[in-house]
Amino acid sequence: MTQATTNTTDDQPKMEVKSSWSFLRSHMxxxxxxxxxxxxxxxxxxxxxxxxxxxxxxxxxxxxxxxxxxxxxxxxxxxxxxxxxxxxxxxxxxxxxxxxxxxxxxxxxxxxxxxxxxxxxxxxxxxxxxxxxxxxxxxxxxxxxxxxxxxxxxxxxxxxxxxxxxxxxxxxxxxGFIPDLFNGEDLNLFSLFLGVLVALIIVGLAVRSRMEATKTGSVEEPFVFFAAKNGLIFIALIYMSWLMADFRGLPNVFIVMALLIAVYSFITSRTTMxxxxxxxxxxxxxxxxxxxxxxxxxxxxxxxxxxxxxxxxxxxxxxxxxxxxxxxxxxxxxxxxxxxxxxxxxxxxxxxxxxxxxxxxxxxxxxxxxxxxxxxxxxxxxxxxxxxxxxxxxxxxxxxxx
Amino acid sequence: MSTILEMRAITKEFPGVKALDQVNLSVAKGEIHALVGENGAGKSTLMKVLSGVYPHGTYTGDIVYDGQVKSFGSIRDSEDEGIIIIHQELALVPLLSVAENIFLGNERANRGVIDWRSTRKGAAEVLARVGLDEHPDTIVDNLGLGKQQLVEIAKALSKNVRLLILDEPTSSLNETDSEKLLDLLLEFKSRGITSILISHKLNEISRVADTITVIRDGAAVSRLDCSAGISEDDIIRDMVGRSLDDRYPPRIPHARDEIAMEVKNWCVTHPLHAEREVVKDVSFFVKKGEVLGIAGLMGAGRTELAMSLFGRSYGAHIRGEVSINGAPVHLPNVRSAINAGLAYATEDRKTYGLVLDDTIRRNVPLADLEGVANGIVVNNAKEVAVGNQYRDRLNIKSSSIEQETVNLSGGNQQKVVLSKWLFSDPDVLILDEPTRGIDVGAKFEIYTVIRELAASGKAIIVISSELPELLGITDRLYVMNEGRFVGEMPTEDASQEKIMATIIKSGDQA
The missing domain is CATH 1.10.3470 (ABC transporter involved in vitamin B12 uptake, BtuC)
Structure with missing residues (x-):
């Protein structure tokens, strides 16, 4: 028989954005x-x-x-x-x-x-x-x-x-490590530059997709979380690239990994395949x-x-x-x-x-x-x-x- | 004759649905009592209440068995009293032997160690009583369905059965095996075992039953005494006699003269049993703007027909011709069927219809992802727009399109499945039991969508076991029974009695 009708959510659609707490719970x-x-x-x-x-x-x-x-x-x-x-x-x-x-x-x-x-x-x-x-x-x-x-x-x-x-x-x-095209003294400036660039791109993309979502009215994530998450990612990336630039720069493998992560993230989340x-x-x-x-x-x-x-x-x-x-x-x-x-x-x-x-x-x-x-x-x-x-x-x- | 069982004013509610409403059932000792009614009338629910599948406390009313009020907490309790139910889907473990199956859960053992000699001997005894000439060590999987059914009954006998309940025991048996089974019931009767027989096959019922209780819409509507001599027509009238209020949107004919899809000489055999033909030489057509119904009992082959047409999703040795919009088409897989303009919304939305853990937004475009993508990249904005569009159009009640479909009610899940197929923009839409298990309000909304689609020139094929529904929303009907189309009629000339009579006559001939 119809057993699955207990846990229905037949309430009227809510238009207001969920509270921060309930959002956190559902995205724990x-x-x-x-x-x-x-x-x-x-x-x-x-x-x-x-x-x-x-x-x-x-x-x-x-x-x-x-x-x-x-x-x-x-x-x-x-x-x-x-x-x-x-x-x-x-x-x-x-x-x-x-x-x-x-x-x-x-x-x-x-x-x-x-x-x-x-x-x-x-x-x-x-x-x-x-x-x-x-x-x-x-x-x-x-x-x-x-x-x-x-x-x-x-x-x-x-x-x-x-x-x-x-x-x-x-x-x-x-x-190997990527060469420093900028000839930094103690610091691999090119590595730091790349790190900052990547951080900027990631945060930029996130902002863009949030603006898109705002336009279509499908924003779920409260702004505080959005800002905190992206801020954390931004600072962490720059800090990490600064740390590594201080040693010998970004390893070649790191670049390969970053590319793979980017490409496969895109494939899994955005493509029909x-x-x-x-x-x-x-x-x-x-x-x-x-x-x-x-x-x-x-x-x-x-x-x-x-x-x-x-x-x-x-x-x-x-x-x-x-x-x-x-x-x-x-x-x-x-x-x-x-x-x-x-x-x-x-x-x-x-x-x-x-x-x-x-x-x-x-x-x-x-x-x-x-x-x-x-x-x-x-x-x-x-x-x-x-x-x-x-x-x-x-x-x-x-x-x-x- | 004394009464062995009396069920008094049984009421069983599921959330939102009253499955049984004040049902009374009285069974005399030593009789064969038939329980008849349409699919979903509440027969099986009543038997589940009796056997403790729905334990005491989840229903109201009394079960009086052997003169005492009983409150069964589980199947085990009812079995201890000798009430054994044999379900439509057999409950045998296919890779165990006959003897092991007979004593499953009731093993002949000393302190946990199975006594094989006693097991085999006991099995041989009950097998002899049901007239099954098979060795107890035979693996159940190697037996035909008829013999498996007998093993089930032998299992019941091994538990000292006093009241045997059989739910559609002959639905998957051939004529000879059915006859044997009915003879066996008569023999049990002579030995004093009481049986309750649930069946759709009225010819069988009139052959063996002493008393008939007809259940309709969760209520026992009549009790017929067979010794007084009753006709099948009487039973049918009681089974279907309900009025059609305005539970259906107005039926304005939209059928055009162009044929949208035509199928000729379609034959399908069972994927595992090559000798079983499930669809036999079926030919039909559906016009643009027409709502076509396919009526029939469960197991008539309607779903098999639809799925085999939909890119050969079911069956083997599929033969026949299909043309869509006048051009012959070859549909070897689902993708080609979708591309040819066909869509099939399944009867089992949870298993075959939805990715339950995914959101409404991600389920809707699944059959036509290209429709929300630029090349291979999904366009989020477009996808959200499509999701919201169908959520509004079909009135899908949800917090947002980001809600996972597993948390939706049955009616709203069905609307998501429907949305998916509407978005693929088919010319011919096959809907298999589109309103199964959903509430009246959602049903009406789905009927309205069906009529609107017809008005826009789509051809709709509705498969349904609910005759009132077919009579309420279709323009024309085919009747299917045992793999064949056995009748065709315009809906305005059709009635439930007429459809039932068509089914039963074709069954009697076979």
């Missing part, structure tokens, strides 16, 4: 995670006597987590589409090994090798996506198989040895009956994941300056945890790129902070596990209440 998730990151950073900044935000440590933090963030962006699409990819760690290790064998053993020029590696990642993603999208084999199974296969192939490719070192130029992918991926994750049957080609999109998300895992593999190999059989081991779990901490739903259809990135930073800051404090790897794992659980429990309870 989005702000909660940002608050959590800020709180965790403040906590470690204090407990580590300010080491956390020292320029050199901040730069390290970003370098250390770059490959997790690169993969988290791809994993977000996969999870939003209602799937999971357990193979990314192994694929990443495999591609790193492939790069090492091509560049070090076969003397293939590194730009060509890098392109070939990205293509290989795409093919691996497609090979897995084919089974999942077209034959409807559960992604958990397919990528679990992929994880074993590529772990094995990495061992075979490297013959159990570490292969390296890479040419200087290749290493710069991960360890992004919308369709959310729709198939939210309700695949309804999406298919709305004419959405769920097979093609699922296939795409896995192909895309493969390319990003390959990119992460290149960055990781370049950073370590060697390809080892153990590279990427267990990284898939960090990546998946980052996406779920960032608010994505296991059932699909929910999650944002920025959330996943913040989730990755939460994990990264905790790793870094706890290492500085000298907490052993044993307790680090326990604490990280509990944080993941807490984030998801918070999510579920919050949803029930709302």
């Amino acid at each position: 998730r989005e702000y909660g995670i940002l608050f959590a990151l800020v709180a965790i950073m403040i906590f470690f900044q204090i407990t580590t006597d300010g080491i956390l935000l020292k320029p050199v440590n901040l730069t390290n933090l970003i370098l250390q987590n770059s490959y997790i963030i690169i993969m988290a962006v791809g994993m977000l699409l996969v999870i939003v589409a209602g799937h999971i990819d357990l193979s990314v760690g192994s694929v990443m290790g495999f591609v790193g090994a492939l790069a090492a064998v091509m560049i070090v053993n076969w003397d293939i020029p590194y730009p060509i090798a890098a392109v070939l590696c990205l293509i290989a990642g795409g093919i691996i993603g497609m090979a897995q996506g084919f089974w999942i999208a077209y034959l409807r084999i559960p992604s958990f199974i397919v990528t679990l198989a992929g994880m074993l296969v590529f772990k094995g192939l990495t061992l075979w490719l490297l013959a159990g040895q570490s292969v390296g070192p890479f040419p200087k130029q290749f290493q710069l992918i991960a360890s 992004g919308r369709r991926i959310y729709a198939i994750g939210g309700n695949e049957k309804a999406a298919m009956l709305s004419g959405i080609n769920s097979k093609k999109l699922t296939f795409f998300t896995f192909a895309n994941m493969g390319v990003l895992a390959a990119l992460a593999g290149l960055v990781f190999a370049a950073r370590l300056n060697t390809a080892t059989p153990k590279a990427g081991l267990g990284f898939e779990l960090d990546v998946i945890a980052a996406v779920f901490i960032g608010g994505a739903s296991m059932a699909g259809g929910v999650g944002t790129v920025v959330g996943a990135v913040i989730g990755a930073f939460i994990m990264g800051v905790m790793n870094n902070g706890m290492s500085i404090l000298g907490i052993g790897i044993d307790w680090q794992q326990v604490i990280k596990g509990l944080v993941l659980l807490a984030a998801v429990v918070f999510d579920v309870l919050n949803k029930k209440k709302g």
Whole structure:
């Protein structure tokens, strides 16, 4: 019978903007995670006597987590589409090994090798996506198989040895910094300039979209929140770029990451394709009956994941300056945890790129902070596990209440 | 004969709907008592009250069983008293054996360890009583539907059933299996087991029933004694006899002479059972500006017909021709069907209609995202404008278009589904049970939209199990039964009796 008519909201449409408090309650998730990151950073900044935000440590933090963030962006699409990819760690290790064998053993020029590696990642993603999208084999199974296969192939490719070192130029992918075009003395002025520019663009775009929304009368967010959020982002970006400019400038990887985040944020939130991926994750049957080609999109998300895992593999190999059989081991779990901490739903259809990135930073800051404090790897794992659980429990309870 | 069960003045309310209103039901010991009524009349609700699915306290009225007033808190309580209900959808675990299913939840065990010998022996006994010649270790999935039904009954027997309730037991059975089942009921009767049979098939009821209670709109309207000799016409009149007030907008004919869609010799088989043809050689047409109805009982094949037409979303071995606006079209997938000007609003809006966690704004343009985008980039302003436009046009009651559809009432959810398909601007709109489970006010609004669309030249096909609704809003009707179109009539010549008679006659012939 009709059981679902209890929780209806048949009241007349309210035209006034909601009060700040009720808005905060209904958007707890989005702000909660940002608050959590800020709180965790403040906590470690204090407990580590300010080491956390020292320029050199901040730069390290970003370098250390770059490959997790690169993969988290791809994993977000996969999870939003209602799937999971357990193979990314192994694929990443495999591609790193492939790069090492091509560049070090076969003397293939590194730009060509890098392109070939990205293509290989795409093919691996497609090979897995084919089974999942077209034959409807559960992604958990397919990528679990992929994880074993590529772990094995990495061992075979490297013959159990570490292969390296890479040419200087290749290493710069991960360890290089953008040159200072302005020739600052102690400060990388160009990096600072870029940081300010990006901050201005982000805030500018936010203001523009808010003005658009005001015109169509669909503003939900109270102005205080809008101003506070954007102000915080603006100051944080400039402060961070100033800190890094004070060390050696913005790392190359940082630029790559920033571009990926920007592009994928745009794809997920503003394009028809992004919308369709959310729709198939939210309700695949309804999406298919709305004419959405769920097979093609699922296939795409896995192909895309493969390319990003390959990119992460290149960055990781370049950073370590060697390809080892153990590279990427267990990284898939960090990546998946980052996406779920960032608010994505296991059932699909929910999650944002920025959330996943913040989730990755939460994990990264905790790793870094706890290492500085000298907490052993044993307790680090326990604490990280509990944080993941807490984030998801918070999510579920919050949803029930709302 | 003494009375085994008496339900007195049962009233059951759901939020906004009175499903049962002061219903009385009296069943004599050892009889077969038939419960008939239209879909949604309240038969199943009444049986759920009886069996404790709706526990004591959620309804008002008394259940007197065996001379005592009972207050069942759960199915378990009613089963302990020997009241066993067998639902329309079988409740067997397909991958367990017959014996395991029979004693599921009621295992023959010593301190938690299953006694397999006793289980198999007990199963064999009850299987023999229902005349099913299968080994107790057979996996249920390997049995046909008729035999599965018998396993359900055997399960009931294993619990020492005294009052057996069967909800549409023959709806998915073929003729032979149905006959067998009815014979079995007669045999139980001779052994003193009382049965309540819910069925649409009046020929079956007149064959086995001793007494008939007719339920209509949540009230028991009549009690017929079969020994006095009653005709199917009497039953039908009681089933459908309600007046049509002004629950429908005025029906001004808008049908034009051009045919919007024509379907010829459409055949569809079941996707898993290749031998079962669910749509058999169906041909029909709908004109521009016409509201066409398809009447029929549940399981007649109407949804299957609609979904197979809509880009082959259902079925296998689909054969036949479709033309839209005079040109033959090939519709291998949903996208091509939408592009050809077809739209299908599903009967199950939660499973197939909406992305529930998404907002109204994001659900409305889903079937035509290009319509709110510049190239591949969604234009937020346009999307908001479209959302607000349809929210106003269909009067979707919500705090704003940013409200998630999961929090809307059934009627408003249905309006969002309708908005989605209106925005895709189809020539032919198929609406499958467009008002199922929604309140009278929202129904009227949806009827009004349907008539307005017809006035603007769209062709509308309405599939509905509610005959008054079809009679109220359509211009022309087809009657479908068991996969075939068995009748066609202009709505002005149609009546509920006539449609029911068409269905039943076609069933008798088969």
